[in-house]
Amino acid sequence: MSIVAAKPLEAGVPAERILAQLAERFAAVRDGRDRWGLTVTVARERLRDCLQWLRDEPSLHCDTLLDVAGVDYLAFPGHRGPRFAVVYLLKSTRFRHRLAVKVEVDEDDCALPSVHDLWKIADWAERETWDQYGIVFRGHPNLKRLLNHHEFSGHPLRKDYPCQKRQKLSxxxxxxxxxxxxxxxxxxxxxxxxxxxxxxxxxxxxxxx
Amino acid sequence: MTFKPVPAAVPEVSLGDAFVTTRADAVVNWARRNSLWPFPFGTACCAIEFMGTVSSMFDLSRFGAELVRFSPRQADLLLIAGTVTYKQAPILRRIYDQMLEPKWVIAAGACATSGGFYDCYCTVPGIDEIIPVDIYIAGCPPRPEAFIEAVYQLQQKIGTESVAARKAVGA
Known part of the structure; x- marks a missing residue:
């Protein structure tokens, strides 16, 4: 499988080689559930190093952070392991490939290191993920709600949030x-x-x- | 409104039809309902339909409500066209409070009347939770004809109001 788009600006790197490098450096494994492109899972301790390497490695050049997405696996069919996950979607504007880095987050220790210094957009993306899922990003300079109002309590995209609960803003x-x-x-x-x-x-x- | 012809048998008075007698309510309501100045609080697709309503094709000015103002202090008809979230609700309330009496509110479309299909944590299920509403328009979004019908119905409602009876705040 190649994750390189039809018309790369420069010669891209095959997915197998990226996978092998990530496995060797950061003990990353491919997520068998990925439906498009390439998703790798890394441990929380190596997340920042992994993302920084993906950004700075000249042959990969993942210079764009497209999004930081939270996942709540509560009541997900057949799921084992930690309740939450956070997915970092990366894209290379030079090679036009995309890569998703997933990190599992435990409910009891619901925190990840912030990457706002690696990509500026991570500032708001992490604020949104904290707002909606309650996942703390340690080291974030201004971790406050982005979408919900400041009197809101709870994290509405958690699967156990009562979605019809109304919270007025005064x-x-x-x-x-x-x-x-x-x-x-x-x-x-x-x-x-x-x-x-x-x-x-x-x-x-x-x-x- | 009735004209009172001066009897020809009174030669001293020949003022003709210079006099009109009517009720204060009738003349004030006539002025109010035919010069509604809308403030469009447009947040979604209903606002696009409202643009069509005030444009030449449907031409709301035929009913005397085309002079759209973007300052609530110059408007007397608040027209909410679109979805209102809880984060926006204090802004909407403040705009309503800034409008001078007499003022009327039209909730246009499914979202403004009931929250529409946004049955979720962030959407106000109908703006009547925030401000009082005079006329509701169904539709998602409503066609311009529905906007015109709503303005027409509001004009009928204004025609029944009394100038002497003080309008309670929020009534």
């Missing part, structure tokens, strides 16, 4: 902390600050030199 979540930090970084300053929780906007002005 105070608006302005979500401007990151915007403010970025605008400050670009040389803007806040000139007017309304009641942020009520939805009043911040007014910015470019700092005069």
């Amino acid at each position: 105070v608006n979540d302005p979500m401007v902390d990151q915007l403010e930090a970025r605008l400050r970084q670009r040389g803007y300053e806040v000139v007017e600050r309304g009641e942020v929780s009520a939805g009043d906007p911040l007014t910015f002005r470019e700092k005069s030199p």
Whole structure:
């Protein structure tokens, strides 16, 4: 099987060789349940090294993190082992191949090392995974909810969450902390600050030199 | 509205039909219902249908409700067209609170009236959990004819209201 797309920009690496290298370096094994492309399972302790190697190895060049997806195997037919898994979907823009790295996460020790320093997008992707599944990413600089509101309790994509439970939001979540930090970084300053929780906007002005 | 002709037998008065007698309710409601200024709170595909409704093909201005405002302080008809999540709900409530009385609300489409098929943890099952609603429109999304029918029904409803009776907040 080759995971290289029909028209690679440069010569890609066959899947067998990637598998052999990953097995040798990180004791990764292929996930027999993968339906498309190539999915490998690695241990939590070697996850960061494995992902960093996949990114930096010139012959693989997995420079894009497409997504970080949580999986809850509670009540999954025939499943044994830890309840959760997290899948990192990688893509190489040079070779156009895709690769999925899966790591199993135990319910009692529901945490993984963060990779926000390897790919910037992991910042939000890990926040979403924590929000929806309750999987903690250690070392994440701002691990707060991304999709659900700040008064939400629980993690709705866990299979034991009662999906019809409604949780009202009483105070608006302005979500401007990151915007403010970025605008400050670009040389803007806040000139007017309304009641942020009520939805009043911040007014910015470019700092005069 | 009735015209009161001045009797010709009174020679001192020859004002003709310069007088009109009517009820205050009738004349105020006539003005209100024929100059609805909608604020579209469009979050999904229903808002696309509303765009068709106010455009030339269906032309909601024939019924006096085409002047779409994007400031709630200038609008008296809040038109929710689309799905509202719990995260958005305080924003919708604040927009409603910012509108001046008298104000009316139309919930357009399945999502705004009942949450639609989003029977889940994040969607408000009908915006009447957040704000009071005058008219509900069925459909997913409703056709422009349904929007026009809703505006027409709202105009009928406004016609029955009394100016003297103070509208309770949220009624």
